[in-house]
Each structure stands twice: as structure tokens, then as C-alpha cells.
Amino acid sequence: MNPGPEHSPSADPTSPEVFRAVTILRAGGLVAFPTETVYGLGADAENAAAVRRIFEVKGRPEAHPLIVHIGRPDWLGHWVADVSPDAQKLAREFWPGPLTLILRRGSRVPLAVTGGLETVGVRVPNHALALAMLQSFGGAVAAPSANRFGRVSPTRAEHVRDDLGDRVDFILDGGPCSVGVESTIVDLSSGEPAILRPGGVTREQLEAVLGRLVPLRHGGPVRSPGQHVLHYAPRAEIVIVGADELLKRAADLIAAGRRVVVLGSPSAGQLPSRLEILPLPDPLADLARSLYDILREVDRRGFDVALVTLPPDEGLGLAIADRLRRAAGPRGPSQ
Numbered sequence: 150m151n152p153g154p155e156h157s158p159s160a161d162p163t164s165p166e167v168f169r170a171v172t173i174l175r176a177g178g179l180v181a182f183p184t185e186t187v188y189g190l191g192a193d194a195e196n197a198a199a200v201r202r203i204f205e206v207k208g209r210p211e212a213h214p215l216i217v218h219i220g221r222p223d224w225l226g227h228w229v230a231d232v233s234p235d236a237q238k239l240a241r242e243f244w245p246g247p248l249t250l251i252l253r254r255g256s257r258v259p260l261a262v263t264g265g266l267e268t269v270g271v272r273v274p275n276h277a278l279a280l281a282m283l284q285s286f287g288g289a290v291a292a293p294s295a296n297r298f299g300r301v302s303p304t305r306a307e308h309v310r311d312d313l314g315d316r317v318d319f320i321l322d323g324g325p326c327s328v329g330v331e332s333t334i335v336d337l338s339s340g341e342p343a344i345l346r347p348g349g350v351t352r353e354q355l356e357a358v359l360g361r362l363v364p365l366r367h368g369g370p371v372r373s374p375g376q377h378v379l380h381y382a383p384r385a386e387i388v389i390v391g392a393d394e395l396l397k398r399a400a401d402l403i404a405a406g407r408r409v410v411v412l413g414s415p416s417a418g419q420l421p422s423r424l425e426i427l428p429l430p431d432p433l434a435d436l437a438r439s440l441y442d443i444l445r446e447v448d449r450r451g452f453d454v455a456l457v458t459l460p461p462d463e464g465l466g467l468a469i470a471d472r473l474r475r476a477a478g479p480r481g482p483s484q
């Protein structure tokens with residue numbers, strides 16, 4: 150269901166780069182690595198001191214749990230207390246892929262990884278270099294997205310360089326990420342499965358495999374940075390508008406002296422002068438792949454405000470709309 154791993158000149162699983170990444174992980178260092186969703190900032194999950202450095206480098210509060218990345222689906226049992234039938238079904242269907250399963254924590258996972266929680270998020274990423282690194286490492290790699298806390302997630306190695314620079318020991322360059330939004334997080338740790346964060350695997354796909362409805366759970370008892378209202382935010386103000394009010398809002402903002410860009414293709418009408426447009430790719434998979442690049446472009450070009458209409462909450466539209474709502478934060482309509 151996912152496009153295969155990206156191929157770039159450096160996407161060679163036997164490369165010396167992979168060896169270097171593994172050596173650094175074994176020594177307790179930090180490696181930024183590509184996945185199909187976004188780049189991760191990884192450390193040996195069993196090395197609590199290395200894991201604590203992730204939080205320092207990201208500027209992220211320590212109570213927020215990290216996802217544990219493993220190289221093979223059948224390693225799941227080493228890292229969780231038990232593998233439920235639902236977990237088996239989802240892992241079989243979607244791993245390697247953009248799906249994180251929340252299960253009860255196995256004793257090998259330090260509390261530093263889970264932010265003190267008795268549950269742990271695990272996934273097998275679908276990227277040739279990540280898999281080569283994880284399989285050769287043999288253990289688990291704890292990794293959040295490789296961006297400063299609250300900033301846009303990196304979908305290219307140069308985004309990591311821009312954001313974290315020499316605070317990471319090594320950046321494994323695997324080219325641009327093929328999915329472009331983070332993994333779907335499904336909580337299987339208690340009662341009924343629920344989606345904590347929509348992502349690269351759609352709600353419809355999960356429901357088809359589990360044979361029942363999988364609700365989205367907002368907020369809840371779990372401290373989850375993916376659930377902060379303002380997250381994935383560029384510097385510019387992102388404003389979510391209905392298609393019918395887009396041109397009027399743009400004209401008003403321009404009249405107020407703001408540099409305005411519309412993300413998408415405004416339907417025919419009188420375009421205000423000085424309005425700039427960044428077209429959004431179609432279909433949704435292409436939009437997801439370039440969404441964070443586009444948010445960075447808005448900042449690079451110095452816009453004050455970006456106006457955008459949301460895709461419908463279906464398929465990948467659910468994850469895209471979720472990230473745009475978060476980027477708009479409390480300044481946009483409430484979610």
C-alpha cells in the first residue's frame with residue numbers, strides 16, 4: 150500500500166554510512182535517520198543516558214514518550230509485555246510501514262523512553278536504510294521526529310541539518326521521505342483500539358483489517374506531544390478558511406498590510422492583487438509527501454499568513470487536516 154522505499158544515490162543498505170550509524174548507536178550516540186514518514190532522531194532504546202540526550206537536543210519535555218523502532222515485525226515480542234491478536238493482525242498487514250502500535254511496556258524498555266508510562270509505542274519503518282540500520286543494530290532505536298520541539302517535522306536530510314545541525318552525531322541521508330506525514334498511532338493497550346494520531350495508514354485501512362470501527366481519541370489521559378494543540382508549526386500564521394470565504398479573507402489581510410499566500414488553487418473569482426499562490430499537489434498522497442516542505446517554503450519566502458482550506462477527513466485527508474489544524478494552532482478554528 151505504500152510506495153516502496155525511496156531510492157537515492159545513498160540508499161544502499163550495505164553502505165559504510167549504515168555501519169557508521171550502527172557504530173554510533175552502540176556507543177550511545179545520536180543518529181538522525183530516514184524513514185518513510187519523517188526523519189527520526191535515534192538512540193539505543195536500552196541506553197537511558199543516550200535517550201535523555203534526545204530530549205536535550207530536541208528541547209522536548211522529558212515526560213513525553215518516544216516511539217521504539219525495530220528492524221523486524223517478529224521482534225515486537227521482545228519489547229512489549231504481550232502481543233495481542235489485534236497487534237498481530239495490524240503488524241502483519243502494515244509492517245514495515247507508517248503504523249505505531251501502543252502496547253504494554255516490556256521490561257527491556259526503560260521508563261526514560263516511555264516518559265514514565267507503562268505502555269510503549271513500537272513500529273517497523275518502511276525505508277531500506279532504516280531497516281538496514283535497525284537490523285544490523287539488532288536492538289531497538291528510540292526516536293522522535295528529528296526536529297526541534299514544536300517545529301515542522303523533517304522530510305529531508307537537509308531539514309535535519311538546518312534544525313539540529315551539529316547537535317546530532319550523524320545524519321544518515323536517505324533522500325526525501327516517501328509518505329511525508331508521521332505514522333498513525335493506534336492504542337491497543339486497553340479495551341478497544343483507538344487512533345491517537347492519524348497518519349500514513351488510514352482509518353479505513355485499520356477498520357478493514359480489524360473488522361470494526363476504530364475511533365479517534367483526542368486528548369485523553371496520555372501525555373502526547375503529537376496531541377499538543379500547537380505543533381508542526383511554521384513561523385508564519387496558518388489560517389484555515391472555507392473555500393467560499395478564501396478570497397475575501399485574503400483581500401482583507403492584504404488590505405491590513407500582511408504578506409499573504411494561498412495554499413492550493415482558489416476557485417475562479419477576482420484574485421486580489423498582491424496575492425501569491427503556492428499550489429498544493431494532488432492526489433492526497435502527493436500532498437502528504439510535500440506538506441512539510443510547503444510549510445517550510447512559506448517561511449523561506451517570508452509570508453506572514455498562509456490561507457488554506459482543509460481536505461475532507463477521509464483517507465490521508467484525515468492526517469493532512471490534522472497537521473494543518475495543529476499548524477494553525479489556537480489561532481485557527483478550534484479542533
Ligand code: TXA
Pocket residue numbers: 184186187188189190213214215216247249251263266268269270274292293294295330331332333334345346371372373374375376
Ligand atoms: O512517523 C513517526 O511516527 C516518526 C518517525 C520518526 O518514526 N516519529 C514520530 O515521533 O513522529 P514523535 O516523537 O515526533 O511522535 C511520537 C508520538 C508522540 O505524540 C508521542 O507522545 C506518541 O507518539 N507516543 C509514543 N509513545 C506513546 C505511548 N506509550 N502512549 C501514547 N502515545 C505515545
Ligand code: MG
Pocket residue numbers: 293294302
Ligand atoms: Mg514529532
